[in-house]
Amino acid sequence: MRRRSRPCLWGALAAVCAYPALATQVTVNVTTSAGAIAADTVVIFDPSDGMPPAGHSSAIIDQVNKKFVPHVSIVRTGTAVTFPNSDNIRHQVYSFSDAKTFTLKLYAGSPKQQVVFGKPGLVALGCNIHDTMIGFLGIVDTPFFGKVSDAGGVSLDLPAGRYKMRVWNPALASAVPAREIEVGASSMALALTVTLDPSPDTVADWPE
Amino acid sequence: MPLRRRIALTFLLLLAAVLGAALFAVSAANRSNAEREVQRQLDVGGSVFMRLLESNRRLLTQAAQAAAADFGFREAVAARDTDTLRSALANSGARIGAAMVVLTSLDGRVIAAAGSHAEAGSQFDSAAQREAAADRDMRVIVDDGRIYQMVTVEVRSPVPVARLSMGFELDDKAARELADITGLGVRLSLHEGDRWTDVVGTAPTGEAHGEDVAERRIVMSTYRGSEVAATLSRSLTDARAPFERLTNRLFLIAALSLIGFGWAAFWIARNITRPLRDLTRSVDRIRAGSYDVALTVNRRDELGVLAEGLQLMQRAVRSRDQSIRSLAYEDALTGLMNRTAFSAALSDALSKREGGPIAVAVINLLRFRRINEHLGYSVGDEILTTIGNRLASLPSVDSAVARLAADEFAAFTRLSDAADLQAWGTSLLAALADPVTVEAQPIDISATVGLALAEDSGSRADDLLRCADLAVERARRHKHALALYKNTLRPAAREQLSLLGELRRAVEQDELRLYFQPKMELATGRVAGAEVLIRWQHPSRGLLSPAAFIPFAEQTGFIRRLTRWTLDRAIAQGAEWHKAGRSVALAVNISADDIDVRLDSRLAGLLTKHGLPPSLLTLEITESSFIDDADRAVRILNAVNALGVSLSIDDFGTGYSSLSLLGRMPVQEMKIDRSFVQGMESDPDTESMVRSTIDMAHSLGLKVVAEGIEIASAAARLHHFGCDIGQGYLYAKPIPAAEFAVWIEGKQRVPVIAVPVDFDAREVADTVTLVTY
Numbered sequence: 001m002r003r004r005s006r007p008c009l010w011g012a013l014a015a016v017c018a019y020p021a022l023a024t025q026v027t028v029n030v031t032t033s034a035g036a037i038a039a040d041t042v043v044i045f046d047p048s049d050g051m052p053p054a055g056h057s058s059a060i061i062d063q064v065n066k067k068f069v070p071h072v073s074i075v076r077t078g079t080a081v082t083f084p085n086s087d088n089i090r091h092q093v094y095s096f097s098d099a100k101t102f103t104l105k106l107y108a109g110s111p112k113q114q115v116v117f118g119k120p121g122l123v124a125l126g127c128n129i130h131d132t133m134i135g136f137l138g139i140v141d142t143p144f145f146g147k148v149s150d151a152g153g154v155s156l157d158l159p160a161g162r163y164k165m166r167v168w169n170p171a172l173a174s175a176v177p178a179r180e181i182e183v184g185a186s187s188m189a190l191a192l193t194v195t196l197d198p199s200p201d202t203v204a205d206w207p208e
Numbered sequence: 209m210p211l212r213r214r215i216a217l218t219f220l221l222l223l224a225a226v227l228g229a230a231l232f233a234v235s236a237a238n239r240s241n242a243e244r245e246v247q248r249q250l251d252v253g254g255s256v257f258m259r260l261l262e263s264n265r266r267l268l269t270q271a272a273q274a275a276a277a278d279f280g281f282r283e284a285v286a287a288r289d290t291d292t293l294r295s296a297l298a299n300s301g302a303r304i305g306a307a308m309v310v311l312t313s314l315d316g317r318v319i320a321a322a323g324s325h326a327e328a329g330s331q332f333d334s335a336a337q338r339e340a341a342a343d344r345d346m347r348v349i350v351d352d353g354r355i356y357q358m359v360t361v362e363v364r365s366p367v368p369v370a371r372l373s374m375g376f377e378l379d380d381k382a383a384r385e386l387a388d389i390t391g392l393g394v395r396l397s398l399h400e401g402d403r404w405t406d407v408v409g410t411a412p413t414g415e416a417h418g419e420d421v422a423e424r425r426i427v428m429s430t431y432r433g434s435e436v437a438a439t440l441s442r443s444l445t446d447a448r449a450p451f452e453r454l455t456n457r458l459f460l461i462a463a464l465s466l467i468g469f470g471w472a473a474f475w476i477a478r479n480i481t482r483p484l485r486d487l488t489r490s491v492d493r494i495r496a497g498s499y500d501v502a503l504t505v506n507r508r509d510e511l512g513v514l515a516e517g518l519q520l521m522q523r524a525v526r527s528r529d530q531s532i533r534s535l536a537y538e539d540a541l542t543g544l545m546n547r548t549a550f551s552a553a554l555s556d557a558l559s560k561r562e563g564g565p566i567a568v569a570v571i572n573l574l575r576f577r578r579i580n581e582h583l584g585y586s587v588g589d590e591i592l593t594t595i596g597n598r599l600a601s602l603p604s605v606d607s608a609v610a611r612l613a614a615d616e617f618a619a620f621t622r623l624s625d626a627a628d629l630q631a632w633g634t635s636l637l638a639a640l641a642d643p644v645t646v647e648a649q650p651i652d653i654s655a656t657v658g659l660a661l662a663e664d665s666g667s668r669a670d671d672l673l674r675c676a677d678l679a680v681e682r683a684r685r686h687k688h689a690l691a692l693y694k695n696t697l698r699p700a701a702r703e704q705l706s707l708l709g710e711l712r713r714a715v716e717q718d719e720l721r722l723y724f725q726p727k728m729e730l731a732t733g734r735v736a737g738a739e740v741l742i743r744w745q746h747p748s749r750g751l752l753s754p755a756a757f758i759p760f761a762e763q764t765g766f767i768r769r770l771t772r773w774t775l776d777r778a779i780a781q782g783a784e785w786h787k788a789g790r791s792v793a794l795a796v797n798i799s800a801d802d803i804d805v806r807l808d809s810r811l812a813g814l815l816t817k818h819g820l821p822p823s824l825l826t827l828e829i830t831e832s833s834f835i836d837d838a839d840r841a842v843r844i845l846n847a848v849n850a851l852g853v854s855l856s857i858d859d860f861g862t863g864y865s866s867l868s869l870l871g872r873m874p875v876q877e878m879k880i881d882r883s884f885v886q887g888m889e890s891d892p893d894t895e896s897m898v899r900s901t902i903d904m905a906h907s908l909g910l911k912v913v914a915e916g917i918e919i920a921s922a923a924a925r926l927h928h929f930g931c932d933i934g935q936g937y938l939y940a941k942p943i944p945a946a947e948f949a950v951w952i953e954g955k956q957r958v959p960v961i962a963v964p965v966d967f968d969a970r971e972v973a974d975t976v977t978l979v980t981y
Contacts, residue, residue, distance in 0.1 A: 094279075096286030096365040126366025128279050134366045201342060202314060203367040 023157035025187040030148050030167065033195045037152040040072040041169040041194060044207075045144035045181065048162040052143055054078055058114065061125065061135060063091050068125055068135025070147075072170060077141050080114035092128040099123045099139055122168075122206035136170050138206065158183045165190075172204035173197040212481040216473040223469050227462040234458055238451035243422070246447045250424040253390035253440040257426060260386060261357060264376050265346040267304050268359040272374040275300040275309075276363040285311070285319070285363050285370050290328055293320035300374070307377035308356050311363070312337060313370055325352050336360075336431070337371050348429040348436045354379070355396055355407055355436060357428075378438075383409040392440045393421075399435035409439070420444035483511045487518060494518075499526035539611040541589055542596030547618075547673075550610030554620050554669035557606055558662060566606075566662045567629050568620045569636055570676040571599070572684055574654045576615035578837050583651070591644045591651060598639045604632070616680075618673065626661055633659045633690045656683040660693040674708075674764075681763050685832070708764055710746070711757060715773055719745050722777050723942035726952070727795070727913060727935045730927040735955055737793030739828070739935060740778040741942045742770070762799050771802045776814055779825065781945050783818035790952065795826040795856060800833040803840075808847035815851070822852030828879065830858050834869055845874045856913065861901065871908065878905040882916025882936075889922065899929045906930060 026045070030038040059081045062069045066087065075081060083093050085108050094103040099121025104111050106129070117123065117139045125135035138145075144163070146154035160183050167176040173195040181190075209217075275281055275296065284292045293311055301309040301322050310321040316334020318326045326332055333349060340347045340360035347358045358375030362368040376382070383394040387409075395409030423441040430436070490501040503519040506512070537549030545553060557566050573595065580588040592611070599609045599617055606622035619636065623629060636657050643650035658680025660672050675693035683691030714720055724738040744752040761767040775796055782794045798807075815822055827848065834841045845855055856877035857870075861884055880898060887894040898914075905912045914926045917936030926934060940951060 094365075096282060096369070101286060124365070124367045126364070131277070131364065131366060201362075201368060 023159050024183050024185060025155060026158050026181070026183055026190070027153050027155045027188070028146075028165070028167075028190045028192060029153040030192045030194055031152060033193055037148060037150070038169060038192075038194050038196060039148055039150075040171075041148040041154075041167060042072060042074045042138055043146050043148070043154040043156075043192075044074070044138070044140050044142060044166040044168070045156065045158060045163040046140075046142045046166065047144065047159075048164065048180075051141055056080075058082065060084060061137065062086050063093070063127075063133070066091075066127070066130050066133050068133060070135075072136045072138070072147065074138040074140065074145050074147060075117060076143050076145075077120055077139055078116065078118055079139070080116045081137065082110065082114050084110040091130065091133070093125060094128055095123045095125055095137075097121065097123040103128075122203075124203065136203070138168065160184055166207040167192060167194065168204065168207050169194060169196060170203050171196040171198070171200045173200075175205060175207060178207060210481065211484065212474070212477040215477040215480065216470065219473040220466065220470050224466060227466065231455070231458055231462055235455045238455050239448070242444065242448040242451045246422045246442045246444055249390070249392060249442055249447070250422060250440050253386075253392040253394075253442075254424055254426055256390050257386055257394070257438055257440065260389075261346065261428070264357050265359055268306060268346070268357070268374045268376065269344065269361065271300055271304045271306065272359055272361040272372050275374075276361045276372045282363060282365040282369075286365055288319065290320045294322055297372075298322035304374075305376070306374045307354075307379075308351070308358065308373070308375040310373045311370055312373070314368060316371075319370060332373070337373055340373070341371050347431075348378070349375070349431050350398065350434070350436065353407070355398075378408065380408045390440065392442050395439045395441070397425075397437050397439055399427075399437065404437070404439075406439075422447075480511065483507065483515065487511075487515055491518065494522050494525065497529075499523075499529065539596075542593050542611050544596050544600060544617075545608055545610035547610065547612045550608060550612070550618055550620075551669045551673060553608040553610075554672065557608075557620060557622065558667055558669055558672070560606075563606065564623045564628075565626050566620055566667070566672070567623050567632055568660045568662070568672045568676045569618065569633060570612065570658045570673070570680040571617040571619070571636060571640070572656050572658070572680045573615040573617075573640075574656060574684070575837055578840060579651065581840070583646075587646050587651075590646050591653065594644045595640060595653065599636065602635065602639055618676065620672075623661075629659055629661050629692065630690070633657050633692075637689055656680055656688065657690050658683055658693065659690065678763055707757060707760055708766060711744075711761060711766055711770075714744055714746070715769060719747065720770075720773065721745055721751075721944060722774070722781060723944055724792075724794075724948040725935060725942040726940050726948075726955075727793075727933050728939050730914075730923060730931055730934045735792070735952055736933045737795060737826070738948065739795045739942075740774060740781075740797075742774055743942075762801065765801060767799045768801050771796075771798050772810075775811070779814045779820050780818045782824055783820040785949070786820060786824060790949070791821075791824055792952065793824050793826060795828050797828045797858065798833075800830065800835070800841075803829070803833050803844050805844060807844055808851055811848060811853060812851055815853075823854070826854040826856050826877065828856045828858040829875075831860065831862075831869075834873065838869055838872065842872055842874060849874050849876075857910075859915075861897075875910060877911045877913060879913040879915055879935075880931075885914050885916045885922060885926070885936075886918070888925065889919075895925070898926070902926075902929050902931050 028043045030041045030043065032038045054076065057076060057079045059073060059075045059079050060083075061073055061081055062084050064086045066089075069086075073081075083104060085091050088108070090106045090108045092104065092106045095101055099119050100115070100117050100123045102115050104113075104115070117137065120139045120141050123137040123139065125133075125137060127133035144156055144158055146156050148154055163181045163183060165179045165181045176192070176194055181188075278296075281293075281296050284296060297309040297311060297320055301307070306323070308321075308324040310324050310326050310332055311319045312332045312334065313319055316332050316337060318328050318330050318332050320328055336347045336349060336358075337360045340358065341362050344359070344361075347360070349356050349358050355378040356375035357378055358373050360371050360373040363370040363372055378396050383396060386392075387394045393409070395406045397404040397406045397409075399405075420443070421441050422444050423439055425437045425439045427435050427437045487503065490503050493501045499522055501522065503515050503522060507515070537546055537552070538544070539546045554566070554568065573591075576588065576591075579591065592615075595617065596609065596611060599619055602609075602619075604619075604621035605624075607620055609617065609619045612618050621632060623632060637655065640653055640655045643652045645651070658676045658678065660675035660679060662672050679691040679693035683689070721743045723741045723743050725741060726738050727736045728734065729736045742754055742758075744757060746752050758767070758770075761770050775798075778794050778796050782792065785792050811822075811825075814820075815825070829845070849855060854877060855873075855875040856879055857873060857875045858879050859881045860878050861881045878901075880901060884894055884898050884901075888898055902912045911932045912930070913933040913935060914922075914931045915935050917923050917926065917934045917938045920938060923934050923936075923938055943951060
């Protein structure tokens with residue numbers, strides 16, 4: 001059984017805050033069909049009018065109590081991610097996902113190298129010696145993305161324009177179709193309801 | 209049914225019933241046991257099979273998980289390096305001997321396979337795979353006609369990326385193994401449509417031979433609509449075989465025990481009944497009179513006790529029998545045989561005709577009564593004992609000695625020759641010649657011996673003894689020491705012997721009649737009285753005169769019985785007439801044998817009983833009454849006289865009376881024998897003898913009666929001689945009482961008429977020839 005970790009948006013917020021002002025606030029509230037907050041849900045806005053230039057950014061996916069923290073992370077393409085080990089046991093973090101295949105040799109503490117994720121897609125993170133340790137890292141080209149907060153929503157300041165909105169949760173029972181969103185001058189609030197499989201045997205497909 | 213068979217059969221039937229019930233129960237239990245056992249084996253087989261599957265499943269799961277968890281393998285999966293994957297799959301499968309290893313993507317497309325016909329890129333049974341991966345259970349699938357037990361695990365890296373299915377083939381080998389473990393027939397079958405098709409497996413032993421088979425079908429899975437099942441089977445016939453062997457053995461044991469028990473029962477029964485049968489035989493022999501039967505049953509049980517009891521009983525019966533026998537066959541005084549025993553012994557001897565003829569002697573002691581009366585009975589007894597001993601100690605062959613009566617002994621012996629008879633008789637006499645000494649006083653014994661010889665076959669003991677009796681009687685009468693009865697078996701003698709029985713019957717059945725012949729006073733012609741005579745109204749021979757049976761009765765001693773009868777009837781008749789006022793003096797003949805010490809008392813009794821005055825009775829006695837023992841006779845007759853009864857001496861002149869004896873006789877009357885009366889006519893000497901006899905009688909004070917007067921002239925002459933009374937056919941023949949009463953009535957008025965002679969009873973056929981030595 002897979003445990004869902006609490007949402008942590010430090011990485012994401014850091015990226016967003018670096019973006020200049022003159023943006024419209026878009027809030028997406030995601031709830032489950034049962035009315036609960038659909039935690040670990042990521043919301044991605046792909047601009048239709050060209051991508052802002054990439055910058056160097058980094059992210060940390062910690063390992064605490066044989067769990068990846070955060071459970072679900074999302075980074076922009078080219079982000080270098082550090083996998084520190086906060087446990088007093090060793091871990092061997094790996095990924096065989098198409099987006100990025102890597103193996104960090106068995107280590108304790110902070111690893112020597114960072115892993116740079118240059119290709120968009122979903123990476124399933126695992127530990128070779130702890131089968132239950134699973135984490136997800138979404139890699140997207142766009143800088144506009146967010147993860148559902150404890151308050152139940154994702155708030156982004158988006159420049160006006162057209163966007164494709166993608167929503168993903170590892171436990172999605174059915175894929176949420178991508179939506180075209182027109183962002184104007186005024187702020188927007190969107191409400192989404194997702195159906196989550198309480199005990200999924202597979203991971204929901206990454207929305208392209 | 210004999211006891212033996214009944215005992216044996218009872219036990220046998222009981223045992224057979226018990227055995228039958230036991231066999232039935234055992235055989236029924238065996239049958240159900242066999243079936244239960246088969247069901248149990250099938251249960252066990254089923255659970256063994258399930259365990260086998262489970263253990264296979266674990267093995268497969270472990271192997272599949274190990275493979276799926278391998279980092280390199282997962283790397284190869286991620287890299288879709290199919291060659292590497294195929295070799296890795298083959299390697300994993302080989303570790304546990306899995307026949308099928310298939311790696312598919314999550315959507316069921318084959319990535320790589322080993323040992324399977326699945327080709328890369330083809331679609332695998334994803335539904336079964338997914339379910340199996342989800343519930344981690346095994347699946348039984350059919351692939352190209354082969355049955356596989358398959359498990360599926362997910363390959364995670366770390367999320368599920370592929371599925372690995374691994375399976376054993378359930379083939380003949382597996383079925384055989386299972387069959388070996390469970391001892392059952394194992395088949396794996398597919399159920400398609402409506403019928404089962406065996407894919408692999410072994411049939412149970414004996415199924416081919418049409419034996420009963422019990423089956424258990426375990427449906428392992430439903431695969432694409434058709435059921436896959438394992439069928440376990442067991443031959444009931446095989447299963448029953450040991451029980452049937454047991455049952456058969458029990459039957460054998462039952463049969464053997466029946467035989468054994470039957471034999472034992474018969475043996476025991478025979479052991480019980482054989483002694484019983486022996487005892488029964490012994491008892492039969494005892495009943496037949498043999499008392500020397502050995503009744504020993506060598507047993508300590510009840511039968512032994514019974515045998516002992518019978519033995520004791522036999523002894524008791526024997527001793528009682530001996531005492532009864534001695535009472536019946538022995539003379540108490542001398543210990544010699546009595547008449548019965550002697551007769552039996554004689555019969556025995558006569559029946560053995562080898563050797564010489566049998567001689568029988570009857571020995572009569574003379575004047576023995578006098579010895580008893582004078583010297584006492586104890587002396588008499590001692591003399592008898594001595595005589596008996598002497599006779600018994602005489603050496604002789606095949607012989608016996610008996611005491612027949614008070615003074616009469618008998619003996620028989622087997623002579624070597626008939627000519628020795630006289631010598632034997634003489635030896636008997638010689639034995640008695642010596643005086644017997646009693647209380648230091650020698651007493652002379654004289655005896656007469658009558659002999660009879662059984663020369664012919666078929667002589668009867670009683671006849672022979674009777675003949676000897678007759679001989680001794682005759683010898684005694686004629687004072688001979690020895691007499692021989694000859695012509696023993698002449699028919700006439702036989703007839704005479706049979707007479708005794710008839711005579712007895714005559715008395716008992718009242719065939720005898722009293723006849724009365726009047727006695728007339730010659731001087732007056734009046735009736736002086738009547739002589740009582742007896743006639744025998746024989747049922748076949750008509751009326752018999754006394755001459756036909758009286759001599760015989762005297763010889764045999766039966767005369768005493770006849771006399772008693774005659775006296776009783778005569779006195780009764782006399783009393784009747786007396787009471788009717790027509791008193792007739794009656795004269796009754798008595799013989800020498802009748803004169804005994806009780807005569808007077810008997811007479812007195814009869815006179816009193818019937819009420820006849822003694823003066824109306826006269827007893828006529830013969831001279832021979834005095835011959836044996838005159839003193840005794842005189843004494844007895846005196847007593848009779850004293851009663852008032854008169855005495856008359858009969859047939860005077862034919863005997864051997866001496867004049868001195870005549871003087872002593874206490875008689876009042878003398879009857880001259882008819883031979884003299886009738887001879888008077890022709891012989892003057894006789895006439896003078898009659899005349900002088902009459903005179904002599906008168907001088908002794910006796911009345912004289914003449915008998916046999918048939919003609920008037922004789923009566924006249926006798927009257928002339930002074931004879932007082934006449935008797936004869938001139939006056940009347942003997943007539944029955946009723947006629948006599950009529951006659952005497954007429955006599956009062958009618959004169960005497962002569963009656964013609966029509967009967968002479970004097971001549972008697974003498975069957976005895978006497979030989980005097």
